[in-house]
Amino acid sequence: MQRLLVLNLFISLMWPILNNDYTLEALLLGFVFGFVLTSLVQRMYWLYTMRAAGYVAYVLFAILQSNLRLAGTVLASAVGMQSSLRPGIVAVPLDLTNPFDITVLATVITLTPGTLSVDLGEDVSGRLRPYADPEETAIGLDTGKSERRLQSEESSQRLPHRTAAPRDGGEAALLVHAIDVPDPNEFRADIKRRFESPLLELRRLIAEMDSADN
Amino acid sequence: MDISTVNLVVVALAAIGTLFLLISAVGMLRLPDVLTRMHAAGIAATLGITCLLLATGLHFLAEGQMLRMVALIILFFVTAPIATTTMARAAYRTSHSDQFLLSHDDLAALSPAAGPESQEEPGADEE
Numbered sequence: 590m591q592r593l594l595v596l597n598l599f600i601s602l603m604w605p606i607l608n609n610d611y612t613l614e615a616l617l618l619g620f621v622f623g624f625v626l627t628s629l630v631q632r633m634y635w636l637y638t639m640r641a642a643g644y645v646a647y648v649l650f651a652i653l654q655s656n657l658r659l660a661g662t663v664l665a666s667a668v669g670m671q672s673s674l675r676p677g678i679v680a681v682p683l684d685l686t687n688p689f690d691i692t693v694l695a696t697v698i699t700l701t702p703g704t705l706s707v708d709l710g711e712d713v714s715g716r717l718r719p720y721a722d723p724e725e726t727a728i729g730l731d732t733g734k735s736e737r738r739l740q741s742e743e744s745s746q747r748l749p750h751r752t753a754a755p756r757d758g759g760e761a762a763l764l765v766h767a768i769d770v771p772d773p774n775e776f777r778a779d780i781k782r783r784f785e786s787p788l789l790e791l792r793r794l795i796a797e798m799d800s801a802d803n
Numbered sequence: 804m805d806i807s808t809v810n811l812v813v814v815a816l817a818a819i820g821t822l823f824l825l826i827s828a829v830g831m832l833r834l835p836d837v838l839t840r841m842h843a844a845g846i847a848a849t850l851g852i853t854c855l856l857l858a859t860g861l862h863f864l865a866e867g868q869m870l871r872m873v874a875l876i877i878l879f880f881v882t883a884p885i886a887t888t889t890m891a892r893a894a895y896r897t898s899h900s901d902q903f904l905l906s907h908d909d910l911a912a913l914s915p916a917a918g919p920e921s922q923e924e925p926g927a928d929e930e
Binding site: 612652656660699704705710 | 830839841842843845849881883884887888892895903910
């Protein structure tokens, strides 16, 4: 499904280049052609594209919103009105397992002014560890693998959204620096609700379509 | 759209972009530590740049520069966070956490300064 989207974007980029017509209209025309082509391949493709476009629009809106809020904060601190900034680094445990999704989420969080993803850790039953590459642990470089696999199977039953194979370790946890954190737990819930759950939805949609294909 | 209307939009966009660049600069000077200043840089990287590039694209619409500007915005949005994350991580790892103004720090459990033997350190305990 993601490959189809990439193919669609590639076609829409090639159209202006091959036509030697570098305008936005040519790009949009190319996108329409690519869209029709990929819709022939996968009938449900339009739904995925709509949802993905909706997520992009939502993120752009969120960026605008938090830009304005942060500008207010900066101006307030410039005139010395607000001296009680409470910056903090909060670990947000993720339900996402796919590395691509985690990358997208980290990028979105960094793009939104006011929040900034600093590092990626791993939440192994409540304890934070450095993020282990799933492929490395799959080869068996990691000791204590079976115990951790057991844990992750437990957690994969807890989370019905999980579509990819459970990671060997715990859940990935994104370390987010925010400029004002009144309440870490509320901040975690906020990030998960606003930015992560749409990505989970998308991933579930992809899995649904892939299983419908087979 | 009338020519003067286009000009008005161009001027408005450029002014808004410049205003946000200014706010970003003020933030860079006034905010307390590296990490919070990076947030201020984020204002310039998103809203400031976007408004200025859109103004440029609109102004040179007849020459067909809009596609180039949109491509620039997309590339900026894709690449800027990577640099920001890397810099933030480097800044955190190379300095002591006393140098940051933090009311809450989960990353302390992960920082290499703590070392593998002292992983019992507070930080992740608040969860």
